[in-house]
Amino acid sequence: MRTPLSILLAALAGLLAALSFVAARADDLVHTPEPLQQIAGSMSQDQRLREAVPEELGRLVEEQLPDAGDSGGSWDGFAGLLQTGLVQLVQRSAEGLVTDERFPAAWSEVIEQTRTDWVARIDRLAEDLPTPADAAREAASWDAASPSESSPSESSPADDAATVHLQIAPLMDLGVDRLADAVSGVPGGESIAETLENGLADASEDSLTSVDLSVPDPDAVPRDAMVMTVDNLHRWPWLAGASAVLALVALLVAPRRRRGVPLVVLGMTILAVGVVCRWGLEEMAPAAGVDGIARAASASLLDGIRDYWMPDTAILLGCGGLALAMGAVTTMVSHRRRRAIS
Template structure:
């Protein structure tokens, strides 16, 4: 192969290596977040003690709990008011029960499992119908585990009272779903998200491809062409890092069509902050790697030029 073609092919291979490496970084983070429980627990778990959540969640739980007790039990209608007053008086105590942290963790995991299941269903529907099929898939929260914890706390607070004696020992708690509305179809269509995830889950293959492409490019390049191939890889890494930083705000509140109130907005804000953090980390890695590759290529090129200029003795 002619020398110019070898060096051009080497540059292309180094660019491909950087692209595949970037895809591997993003894919590993995305697939880990959506397919394993730990990242979402780490992101949303601290909300259990967040002052803002403790301000809005008791009202949400109290309203749903009051509806379930008056609608699904034999409590007389005339006691509905006093019962709701008792629930409202319990207020923050609903979040102080010993079972609340575990209930919150269950709600988080249920939300993740529900989201991934509906994504898979939407992908299956798209395969069959050739379209998005199931509509936009958004993150939903099931309050049923929290209601169970809150009901235990309510029973304990009313124990020994006439109203407490009317409460059933157990309460049927079907799903009580809150839809965050995120991501919206304008931000990230479900069909696009599924396509991205199918690629992201192959992050290991992308990493292997990046290593092979980098090695092949360096071996294929001539001695004078290797510094240029490394420099091209550095420029690509810098460009991708800058692009990632520009994209960080795209999924944020500025593109949300309607902010959900209360619990939903808090969860959405925490998720967006986590995604921004992941993208910022990848952007930092890319920019740092780009700077290192540029410096390496420049030093390598200078050294190669110096060796060519040194006269041979003897």
């Protein structure tokens, strides 16, 4: 009876130890700017993004340009030919954006605004997350309702609220600055720049500068599960403490001649978590149906997260292997002692 109990406790200790390590690293990634800034550096050099960003920003800036025939605006007296020339200027300005010396700083700000926006969204959803009792009452009320009625979860407009939204306003600012510099010598250039800046402000208010990356994939990760997980990442020290206590109890409960068994189970559990994490990181891919800058950015972000966490899986595998080896050695020594005594 003591051996099975020690095995169970050791397995729980190994699981909690691995989860506490993963949660600690995830907490750093989500709630501190430094890890994502490291990822941002590699993302700014990603060729997929360097191709997608100018196209998207060029489109957004062009949408802020009034038509040549508009009256009462800065385009009065401008011919359609001049408007066409300005559109081409916008495209050239956007194409040169990624080579601008200000681009790395702007991209760094994009990543930080993206992180803070996602954290704020998760915090807001966590406050609205129903308790188990509330969920049970809501489920009961919908079971009693007419079958033709749909549940709130089926029509909620915030189903994608737990996904990451890329905040590209800093890049839009840089694009408008570049265009303003380019048209500074054109008659009416200041009015054109002002029109673009006003249009950018309207675009920000309309969330046109926020691109949903569908990370994590809402079809694979339930929203409530993601919210609860992120909201509890800061509790990783409790997981680590519980793991240490369970491991100690497992060693104390195990018979003396089988003290190596809990260590073997502990190591195998940590190894299993490490393998699962490594497999999960390798399988990460942009959500289906995502294209354009959203697909390029999500693929680049997932690559950065994969590079950030892969060394951690090696640490898990190393710690698990060490515990397994210690357990195996302890078991061998105990077995030899029994044979020597007999």
